[in-house]
Structure formats: C-alpha cells, structure tokens
Amino acid sequence: MKIFGIRLPRMSSLILWGLLWEIIGRIEFSFFVPPLSAVFATLFEIIGTAAFQKAMYETSYAFISGVFFAIVIGIPTGIIMGKNRLIDELLLPWVNIFLSAPLTALVPVLMVLFGFGMKSIIITTTLFAIWIIILNARAGVMQINRSLIEMAHSFGASSWEAFSKIYFWAALPEILGGVRIGVIRAVKGVIIGQLLISIVGFGALFELYSANFLMKHFWAVLIVLFALAFTISEVLAYLERRVSYYAAKR
Amino acid sequence: MAMPQTNALSEESPSTADIAVSARNVSKNYDNVEALKDLSLEFPRGQLTSLLGPSGCGKTTLLKIIAGLLEPSAGTVHVNGQAVTGPGPDRAFVFQDFALLPWASVIRNVAFGLELRGVATSEREAIAEKYINDVGLSGFEKSYPHELSGGMRQRVGLARALSVDADVLLMDEPFSAVDEQTRRKFQEDLLSLVANENKTFIFVTHSIEEAVYVSDQIAILLPRPSRVSDIIRPTGLREKDLTTIRRDPEYLDIVDEIWTSLKTYVE
Ligand SMILES: Nc1ncnc2c1ncn2[C@@H]1O[C@H](COP(=O)(O)OP(=O)(O)OP(=O)(O)O)[C@@H](O)[C@H]1O
Ligand SMILES: [Mg+2]
Numbered sequence: 001m002k003i004f005g006i007r008l009p010r011m012s013s014l015i016l017w018g019l020l021w022e023i024i025g026r027i028e029f030s031f032f033v034p035p036l037s038a039v040f041a042t043l044f045e046i047i048g049t050a051a052f053q054k055a056m057y058e059t060s061y062a063f064i065s066g067v068f069f070a071i072v073i074g075i076p077t078g079i080i081m082g083k084n085r086l087i088d089e090l091l092l093p094w095v096n097i098f099l100s101a102p103l104t105a106l107v108p109v110l111m112v113l114f115g116f117g118m119k120s121i122i123i124t125t126t127l128f129a130i131w132i133i134i135l136n137a138r139a140g141v142m143q144i145n146r147s148l149i150e151m152a153h154s155f156g157a158s159s160w161e162a163f164s165k166i167y168f169w170a171a172l173p174e175i176l177g178g179v180r181i182g183v184i185r186a187v188k189g190v191i192i193g194q195l196l197i198s199i200v201g202f203g204a205l206f207e208l209y210s211a212n213f214l215m216k217h218f219w220a221v222l223i224v225l226f227a228l229a230f231t232i233s234e235v236l237a238y239l240e241r242r243v244s245y246y247a248a249k250r
Numbered sequence: 251m252a253m254p255q256t257n258a259l260s261e262e263s264p265s266t267a268d269i270a271v272s273a274r275n276v277s278k279n280y281d282n283v284e285a286l287k288d289l290s291l292e293f294p295r296g297q298l299t300s301l302l303g304p305s306g307c308g309k310t311t312l313l314k315i316i317a318g319l320l321e322p323s324a325g326t327v328h329v330n331g332q333a334v335t336g337p338g339p340d341r342a343f344v345f346q347d348f349a350l351l352p353w354a355s356v357i358r359n360v361a362f363g364l365e366l367r368g369v370a371t372s373e374r375e376a377i378a379e380k381y382i383n384d385v386g387l388s389g390f391e392k393s394y395p396h397e398l399s400g401g402m403r404q405r406v407g408l409a410r411a412l413s414v415d416a417d418v419l420l421m422d423e424p425f426s427a428v429d430e431q432t433r434r435k436f437q438e439d440l441l442s443l444v445a446n447e448n449k450t451f452i453f454v455t456h457s458i459e460e461a462v463y464v465s466d467q468i469a470i471l472l473p474r475p476s477r478v479s480d481i482i483r484p485t486g487l488r489e490k491d492l493t494t495i496r497r498d499p500e501y502l503d504i505v506d507e508i509w510t511s512l513k514t515y516v517e
Contacts, residue, residue, distance in 0.1 A: 150319050151349035154337045155363040155414065165366075169353050 034216045043220035051205060052221075058201035062118060063190045066125025070182055074130040075175055078137025079167050088138070099131040103189070107196045118200060121193040128189025129182035136178025140171025176243050180236040187229040270295035270450035271316060271418055276325035278311050285311040287475035288325070293418075293467075298444045298451040300461040303471030304512065309454045310346075312471075313420050316452065317343050329418060339367065342416035346423045348407045350395040356382065357391040359406050363414040374413075381409040385439075401428040404436075412443075418450045426456065437464050438492060458508045462487070462501055470511065480511060 018036050025035030046052045081088040081095075107124055114120045144167065152166050168175075194203030202221060209217040271293040278286040285308040293299045301309045314320040316327050318337040327334040329341060342363065350359050357378050358365070364374035382388055385405040395403055404424060411419055425433045441464055444451055455461050461468045462484055472479040484504050487495060495501050 145347075145349070147345050147347050147349040148351065150314075151343070151345060152366065154317055154319055154341075154343040155366045156337055156339065157366050161366060166351075169351070172353075 031213075032215055034219065039216050039219045039223065042216040043223060046217060046220060047224075051208075055201045055205045055221075058118070059190060059194065062121040062125055062193070062201065063186060065122045066190060067129055067183055067186045069122070069126045070129035070133055070186065071179060073126075074133030074178075074182070075137045075168075078134040078175075078178070079141050079163065079171065081134065082138040082141025082144075082171070083167065092138075095131050095134050098127070099135065103127055104192055104196070107193060111197055116197050116199060120197055121190060121200060124193035125186045125189040128192075129186035132185065133175075133178040133182040136174045136181075137171055140174030140178075141167055143174075144170045173243050176240055180233075180240050183236055184229070184233050187232060191225060268295040269293065271327065271329050271452065273312065273316065273327050274325055276312070276315060276322045276327065278308070278315060278320065279323045284475055286315075286322070287477060289471075289477055290325075291469055291478050291481075293450055293452055295417075295450050296444075296448050297466035298440070298453055298464055299467040299469060300465040301452065301454045301469050301471055302456075302458065302461045302508070302512075304473060305456070307471045307473040308476040309471060310422055313343075313422050313452065313454055316418075317341055317420050319343075339414065340416055341418045341420060342411035342414050344407050344411045344419065344421040344424045346426060348395070348403045348427075350403055350406055352395050354394075355391065356387060356393050356395070356398070356406055359395065360409045360413055363410050367414065377413050378409070381413045382406075384412070385409045401432040401436075404428060412447075416449070418452065421451065421453045423454050423456065425460070433460075440464050441492065458505050458512070459496075462504050462508070463495065468508070470508065472512075482508065 021033070021036040024030075025033050025038065077091070081091055103124070106127065107120070110120045110123055110127075114123060148166055148170060149162065152162050157165065191202065194201045195206060197203060198207040202225065205221055206218065208214075209221065269292045273289060273291045276286055276289045277284070289308075289312065291299075291312075301312060303309055311320065315322050316329070316334065318334050318341070329338070351362065354362070357375055360382055361369075361374040361378035364377060369377075379388075379391070382391060385408055387402060387405055387409065390398065390402065395406065398406070404427060408424065411421075425436050428436065437460060440451075440453075443449075444464075444466075453461075453464065465484065466488060468482040468484070469478050470480040470482070471477070482504065484500075486500055487498065487504075490498060490500075
C-alpha cells in the first residue's frame with residue numbers, strides 16, 4: 001500500500017488498529033479492554049514468570065508431539081491410500097468425515113478415554129492436523145507419472161524402494177502443502193485442547209487470569225499466541241514457496 | 251498378404267540363429283480390447299528387431315510383456331531360454347517419455363538402475379560417468395532433467411538402460427520426441443551400438459524409413475486381430491555404406507513394400 005508516495009510495509013495498518021485499541025482503553029470504555037500499552041507492559045512482565053514459561057514449554061511439547069505423530073502417521077497412510085485402491089475405498093470416507101467434523105466436540109470424549117492431561121492434548125493436536133496431511137499425500141501420489149513407477153519396477157525396485165525413492169519424492173510438493181495446512185490446524189488443536197482441559201499449559205493460565213479478572217494478563221497471553229500462530233504459518237508458507245519452485249519444473 | 255520376395259530378404263532362417271528372446275502364442279486382453287492375439291515372434295541375439303505397425307496395434311503391449319511389466323493373458327515369453335515372470339536384470343527398458351526422476355541430477359538418473367541393484371555409490375557413479383560420456387552428455391552430470399532438451403533427456407534414459415549392462419534392450423519409440431537432425435544422429439549412434447555392444451535390441455517405431463535404416467529384422471504388426479503379418483530381414487543393407495543408404499534402390503524398395511502392406515490399415 002502507498003500513502004503520499006511512501007510505500008508502507010505489509011500490515012502497517014495494524015498500527016492504526018493498535019491506536020484505536022489504546023484510545024478505547026484510555027477512555028475506560030469497558031473493564032474488559034485495558035489500554036494496549038498496559039497489555040504490552042504486562043506481557044513483558046509475565047514472559048519472565050515461571051507460570052508463563054511452564055505454559056510455553058507444555059504447549060510446545062504438546063504441539064511438536066502432535067504434529068510429529070500427524071506427519072509420521074499421515075504421510076505414509078496417504079501414500080498407501082494413493083497406491084492401493086482397496087485401502088483407499090476403506091479409509092477415504094473416514095478421512096473426509098474427520099476432515100470436516102467439528103473436532104472440538106470430540107475433545108470431551110478424548111478426555112474420558114485418555115485422561116485430563118498431556119496425552120489428550122497431544123491426541124487432539126494430531127487429530128486436528130492429520131486428515132489434511134493424509135488427503136494431500138494421497139493426491140500427490142495419485143498424480144504420479146505412471147512411467148516412473150514402471151521404470152523403477154523394470155529396474156527391479158522392491159516395494160520399499162518404490163515407496164522411498166519414487167512415491168515420496170514425486171508427491172513431496174503436495175505433501176508439504178498438506179503439512180503446512182495441517183500445522184496451522186494443529187495450532188488451533190493445541191490451544192482448543194488446552195482450553196477445554198484447563199489444567200495444563202495456557203489453558204491453566206487462561207483459567208487463572210479470567211477467574212481473577214486479570215484482563216491485561218489475559219490479553220497479553222492471547223497476543224503471544226496469535227503472534228506465534230501467525231509466525232509459524234508464515235515460515236511454512238515461505239518453505240512451501242521454495243519447494244513449489246521445483247514442483248513447477250516437474 | 252505375402253511380401254513379394256526380393257533379394258533383400260535373407261536366406262538365413264531365424265530358427266537356426268541364436269535366439270535371445272522368443273514370444274510364443276502370446277495373447278493379451280485389456281477388458282474388452284484384444285491387444286494381442288496368439289502372437290509368436292523370435293528375436294535373434296546381437297541383432298536389432300523393429301516392431302512396426304499402426305497406432306494401437308499392440309507394440310507397447312508386446313514390449314511391456316517382454317519386459318515383465320505386463321502379464322500376458324496367454325502364452326509365454328522366454329529370454330535366454332528362461333520364461334519371463336517379471337522384470338529382470340537381463341532386460342532394460344528405454345521409455346518413450348524418458349521416465350527420468352525430476353528431483354535427481356543426470357548422474358543419479360543414469361545410475362538409478364544400478365542404485366536399485368545395490369551397487370555402491372562410487373562404483374555406480376564411475377559406470378554412469380562412462381555412459382554419460384558415451385551418449386555425449388559429459389559436462390551435464392550435475393544438471394537436472396528440466397534443464398535439458400528433449401533429445402538430451404532421451405540420451406539420459408538411454409545411458410541409464412545401457413549402464414545396467416542388460417542383454418536385451420527394449421526401446422519404445424525412443425526417438426519420437428526429438429527433431430529430425432537429432433533423430434538421424436541417434437539412428438547412426440544406434441547402429442554403432444548394435445555393432446559394438448553384444449546386445450539384442452527390440453525397437454518400437456512408427457517410421458518405416460527408420461525401421462529399414464536401423465533394423466536387422468522388421469516385424470510388421472497389424473491390428474484386429476493383432477498379429478505379426480510379416481517379417482522382413484534387410485540384411486543386404488547392413489553391409490552398405492551408411493551415408494548413401496537412403497539413396498540405395500534396395501532401401502527404397504523395402505520402404506515401398508512395407509508402405510504398400512501397411513497402407514490399407516491407415517485409411
Ligand atoms: N491399460 C490399458 N487398458 C485398456 N486398453 C489398453 C491399455 N493399454 C493399451 N490398451 C489398448 O490395447 C491396444 C494396444 O495398445 P498399445 O499401447 O500396445 O499400442 P501401440 O501399438 O503401442 O500404439 P502406439 O503406436 O499408438 O503407441 C490399443 O487398442 C489400446 O487401446
Ligand atoms: Mg506405444
């Protein structure tokens with residue numbers, strides 16, 4: 001965007017919204033909206049606290065484990081579905097149902113099954129991420145050039161070699177696209193899981209702050225989470241652009 | 251549809267020659283399509299046999315059955331006396347659409363057949379290097395397929411097939427993606443390959459001229475029902491000077507005969 005001939009950096013409009021927030025806070029419009037400057041002051045205060053760091057650690061742990069399982073289970077499942085008609089027929093309806101299902105509603109069931117702790121949060125994160133990863137890996141495999149497979153076969157490739165040397169690489173751009181969307185969904189999963197199981201990580205913090213009407217603290221943590229989610233998604237988009245450079249040359 | 255006998259046809263009977271590959275009573279049905287019906291054909295060792303015929307007559311199908319990539323509905327194929335049950339190290343395939351790995355460099359592509367056979371990296375790259383050199387691609391080892399022209403990619407596919415040192419080379423219209431000059435160059439290279447490497451070549455082509463130019467034996471395939479309608483052995487031509495062969499009356503006669511017999515199927 002350009003104003004008075006000066007090119008403004010991306011998202012500079014955020015400054016305007018920040019100012020508006022500050023003003024609304026200053027005129028004490030509502031107890032729930034403290035001034036932005038006060039929120040930031042609180043943010044720097046709580047970042048050093050043990051409670052915040054524990055929440056951060058637990059969230060990262062749940063997020064990374066959840067994404068790890070989604071990728072490690074999702075990619076091979078998708079590839080196998082793309083290769084095998086029968087398995088595809090069996091699994092595809094479920095993948096599609098779970099992809100569009102309101103997974104939040106499942107979290108209470110998971111809590112009953114796996115307890116009120118880390119395990120349920122990791123599983124929630126995995127469930128949010130895995131379906132799109134499966135579908136994309138499957139789509140990547142289905143568009144493979146048939147003659148690459150025949151080529152590998154004609155030179156005596158075993159099934160494992162075909163999988164690791166042909167299918168995986170040929171489907172890589174689609175797989176990475178799926179991982180990017182999956183990771184963004186995992187961010188939602190890990191937060192929703194923590195909010196519903198409010199004794200771990202940021203869930204516990206939110207519970208603490210809102211129960212005590214610490215609105216500045218509440219907003220500060222929210223801003224941290226939004227910023228993290230946004231950064232992760234931008235980094236992945238950057239990586240994906242680099243891979244699609246090669247994909248365009250296939 | 252008998253071919254008029256000309257002196258181009260050799261007296262030598264293929265049955266007495268050493269046979270590398272033989273197809274016996276091979277049939278292949280795809281759902282409702284009869285691609286091949288009771289086809290028998292023998293491929294003499296160390297020679298180049300062309301499969302020539304109109305589109306859809308089953309040339310690719312036959313080649314893939316010999317490669318072990320497709321199973322025949324009936325009949326058997328023997329390579330070096332052994333029945334074919336799947337792909338094997340005695341055969342290598344050159345694909346019409348090259349089938350190169352787009353994410354791998356030229357040298358890895360050429361060495362890929364050896365990689366799948368478990369040859370160590372340094373050894374297979376030394377072998378690949380040699381064949382990259384042989385097909386005239388030295389200097390492009392680190393390039394990727396998308397950086398090469400169609401003709402260069404085809405040469406990568408050829409080098410890959412040569413580097414596994416198979417007895418039988420199966421080539422599915424290998425020159426169809428290149429321009430006329432490159433094609434003529436490739437045809438000459440192919441003739442010297444046949445002369446220098448002790449391999450059996452099975453070569454699918456659409457071009458009558460190309461078949462007559464490069465072949466020791468031409469099998470003419472006709473569709474509906476698919477069968478070998480004729481086998482032509484232009485052995486007389488093989489002793490002649492390559493540079494004048496295209497003006498040779500014998501060459502022109504054979505081209506003409508084949509065209510006459512195929513013409514009815516093109517209409
Ligand atoms: N996978 C398949 N499924 C069904 N029918 C097939 C399949 N592959 C080939 N056919 C049919 O079998 C017949 C022979 O096909 P093939 O590809 O062997 O012909 P071709 O001689 O190689 O033709 P071209 O010269 O055009 O490459 C054709 O009629 C084709 O329609
Ligand atoms: Mg064909």
